[in-house]
Amino acid sequence: MRLFRLVAGCLLIAAAGFAQAADAPVFDAAQTRRILSHGPWPPEMVADRSNRLSGRPEAIRLGAVLFGDTRLSGNGAISCQSCHQPQHGWSEARARSEGLQRLDRNAPGLLNARLQRWFGWDGANDSLWAASIRPILAHTEMGGSAAATAQLLRNDPPLACLARHVDPAAAAMEDADLLVLAAKAMAAFQETLVSPRTAFDDFRDALAASDRIAMTRYPAAAQRGLALFTGRGQCGTCHSGPNFSNGEFHDTGLPFFIGDAGQPPGTPRRVDPGRHGGIAQVKVNPFNLLGRYNDDPSSPAAIPIRHVVQLHRNWGEFKVPGLRNLIATAPYMHDGSKADLHAVIRHYSDLDEDRLHADGEAILKPLNLGDAEMADLLAFLESLSGPEDSAARYQALRAEAARVCP
Amino acid sequence: MRAVALSLALLLAPASVLACADLPVQARLVEGSHFRLVVLPDPMPIPLNAPFALDIKLCDARMAELPRLSAVDAWMPAHRHGMNYMPKLAKLDWGHYRAEGLLLHMPGEWEFVFDFAGPDKPERLSFRFDAQ
Structure with a gap:
C-alpha cells in the first residue's frame, strides 16, 4: 500500500511537471x-588590482565599520548606510536620496557592485573605491573632507586600531592617502555584497x-x-x-527634466545630463584609475578610461x-x-x-x-531574486571589529 | 622590370607584412581592391563587453605603394550606433598596426571598419562580426 502511494505520488508530481512544461x-x-x-x-571572486586592500579580511572589517559611521559626514549625522540600506538591497525606499541636500537621483543598490566597470548612475567614477570617496566629499551628500576622515582614523582608538591592522603605517599617512585607505577598505567590504x-x-x-x-x-x-x-x-x-x-x-526615454515639485512658477527647470556629465567628471577626477592612487596602473581596469569619449548621445544616458x-x-x-x-x-x-x-x-x-x-x-x-544574508554578515563584521579593536 | 621591382619589394618587406598565411582560426582575412588585411584580436576570440586590441597586418601591398591605416572603428548597423570608446591606433612596422581600447558593449552584429589613406584615393575595408 505504501509502495502504491509512493508510485502514485511520483506520477502526480511528474504529471504536474509535464502539465507545467506544456504551456512553457x-x-x-x-x-x-x-x-x-x-x-x-x-x-x-577576482580581486580588484587597483585596490591593494581588495579581498583582505582586515580591510573588509574596517570597511564595514566605516560604511556605517556617521562621523565621516560634515554634520555627523549621515553615513553611507543612510542611503544604502541593507534591508533595501543596499539602496533605499525613497525615490531621491537625501544627503545634506535633496539629491537628484535614487541611491543605486550595492549588491554585485564589484562586477561593474563604471560606478554611479552617470559613471562618474571608474572604481568602487573612488565611488566611495565621492559621497564623503560631495557638499550635497555627506560634506566631509580628507582632513576630517584622516583625523578620525588617527584619533578614534577603535578606528585607529582597525586601520593599523590594515596598514601599520596608517597613522603617519597624509590626509589624502588616509582618505583613500578608508575608501579602499569600504570598497573591499562592498565587494563582498553578492546576491544569492x-x-x-x-x-x-x-x-x-x-x-x-x-x-x-x-x-x-x-x-x-x-x-x-x-x-x-x-x-x-x-x-x-x-x-x-x-x-x-x-x-x-525617461524625462530629461528633474522633477522639482513645489518650486514657484517660472523657476527654470533643471536637466540631469547623465553620462555626458559623468564622463566629464571622471576624466578630471584625481582619484581615477589614471591617477597616482591606482595600485596597479597596468590593470585592464584602467583601459576604459583611457579610451572613453564624450558623445552627444551621452546626454541623458544612465547606467x-x-x-x-x-x-x-x-x-x-x-x-x-x-x-x-x-x-x-x-x-x-x-x-x-x-x-x-x-x-x-x-x-x-x-x-x-x-x-x-x-x-x-x-x-x-x-525569479531573479532570492533570500540573501548580507545584512547579517554586515552586522557580524561590525561585531567582530568591536571584539578585535574595542 | 615591374615584376622584378615587386619581387624585390616583397623580399625586402618585413616578416609582419608577409605573415598572412597559416593564420589562427580567430584571425580575419579582409579583402580589399588592392590588398588584403589580416586582423588578429587580442585576446582571442573577441570578448563581449571587455576591452580588447586588434593586431592589423597588410598583405600583398607593394612597399612603394603601401597604404596607410588612418582609423579603426566598430559600429552596430541594426542599432545605428558605435562603441562608447575611441580606439588608439599605433603603427608598429611597415604595414603593421595595433588598435587598442576597443569594447563591444552589446551582443549582436558589429561591423569593423578600417580606413586607409592610399596613394590615390582612400579605401575602406570592413568585416562583420556576431558578438555573443
Missing part, C-alpha cells in the same frame, strides 16, 4: 545561448545540462517572461551577462542597472520615478519614441505588451 515556451538556439550567457552564478543563487540560476544550469526534469521546476510564467526578455523584448541586449547589465549607459535581487531596491530608474516593477514594465511597453535621441539606440521600440505578457515578464524578473 520552447527556446530556440539563439535564445538558449543568451539564457546561458546569464550565468553561471555566482561568478568567481535564484530560481532562474537553477533553470539556467538545468538548461545547460539538458536536465528537462529540473527545468520544469521553474514556473511556466517565468519561462514565458524569460522568452520575452531574450526574444521580442530584446531586454537582454543591454541587460546582458551574469549580472544582467552590460555596465554601460543608455537613454531609455543599465543589474537585475539581480531587484525586488528589494524599489523604487526604480535613476530618479526613482517608477514605484514598482509593474511601472517599469509599463514604461517599456508604452515607450515614448519622440523623447528618444535621434542618434540613440535604434532597436528601442514600444513593446506593446498585453496584460498576460506583462505578468509573465514580472514573474521572470521576480
Whole structure:
C-alpha cells in the first residue's frame, strides 16, 4: 500500500511537471545561448588590482565599520548606510536620496557592485573605491573632507586600531592617502555584497545540462517572461551577462527634466545630463584609475578610461542597472520615478519614441505588451531574486571589529 | 622590370607584412581592391563587453605603394550606433598596426571598419562580426 502511494505520488508530481512544461515556451538556439550567457552564478571572486586592500579580511572589517559611521559626514549625522540600506538591497525606499541636500537621483543598490566597470548612475567614477570617496566629499551628500576622515582614523582608538591592522603605517599617512585607505577598505567590504543563487540560476544550469526534469521546476510564467526578455523584448541586449547589465549607459526615454515639485512658477527647470556629465567628471577626477592612487596602473581596469569619449548621445544616458535581487531596491530608474516593477514594465511597453535621441539606440521600440505578457515578464524578473544574508554578515563584521579593536 | 621591382619589394618587406598565411582560426582575412588585411584580436576570440586590441597586418601591398591605416572603428548597423570608446591606433612596422581600447558593449552584429589613406584615393575595408 505504501509502495502504491509512493508510485502514485511520483506520477502526480511528474504529471504536474509535464502539465507545467506544456504551456512553457520552447527556446530556440539563439535564445538558449543568451539564457546561458546569464550565468553561471555566482561568478568567481577576482580581486580588484587597483585596490591593494581588495579581498583582505582586515580591510573588509574596517570597511564595514566605516560604511556605517556617521562621523565621516560634515554634520555627523549621515553615513553611507543612510542611503544604502541593507534591508533595501543596499539602496533605499525613497525615490531621491537625501544627503545634506535633496539629491537628484535614487541611491543605486550595492549588491554585485564589484562586477561593474563604471560606478554611479552617470559613471562618474571608474572604481568602487573612488565611488566611495565621492559621497564623503560631495557638499550635497555627506560634506566631509580628507582632513576630517584622516583625523578620525588617527584619533578614534577603535578606528585607529582597525586601520593599523590594515596598514601599520596608517597613522603617519597624509590626509589624502588616509582618505583613500578608508575608501579602499569600504570598497573591499562592498565587494563582498553578492546576491544569492535564484530560481532562474537553477533553470539556467538545468538548461545547460539538458536536465528537462529540473527545468520544469521553474514556473511556466517565468519561462514565458524569460522568452520575452531574450526574444521580442530584446531586454537582454543591454541587460546582458551574469549580472544582467552590460555596465554601460543608455537613454531609455525617461524625462530629461528633474522633477522639482513645489518650486514657484517660472523657476527654470533643471536637466540631469547623465553620462555626458559623468564622463566629464571622471576624466578630471584625481582619484581615477589614471591617477597616482591606482595600485596597479597596468590593470585592464584602467583601459576604459583611457579610451572613453564624450558623445552627444551621452546626454541623458544612465547606467543599465543589474537585475539581480531587484525586488528589494524599489523604487526604480535613476530618479526613482517608477514605484514598482509593474511601472517599469509599463514604461517599456508604452515607450515614448519622440523623447528618444535621434542618434540613440535604434532597436528601442514600444513593446506593446498585453496584460498576460506583462505578468509573465514580472514573474521572470521576480525569479531573479532570492533570500540573501548580507545584512547579517554586515552586522557580524561590525561585531567582530568591536571584539578585535574595542 | 615591374615584376622584378615587386619581387624585390616583397623580399625586402618585413616578416609582419608577409605573415598572412597559416593564420589562427580567430584571425580575419579582409579583402580589399588592392590588398588584403589580416586582423588578429587580442585576446582571442573577441570578448563581449571587455576591452580588447586588434593586431592589423597588410598583405600583398607593394612597399612603394603601401597604404596607410588612418582609423579603426566598430559600429552596430541594426542599432545605428558605435562603441562608447575611441580606439588608439599605433603603427608598429611597415604595414603593421595595433588598435587598442576597443569594447563591444552589446551582443549582436558589429561591423569593423578600417580606413586607409592610399596613394590615390582612400579605401575602406570592413568585416562583420556576431558578438555573443
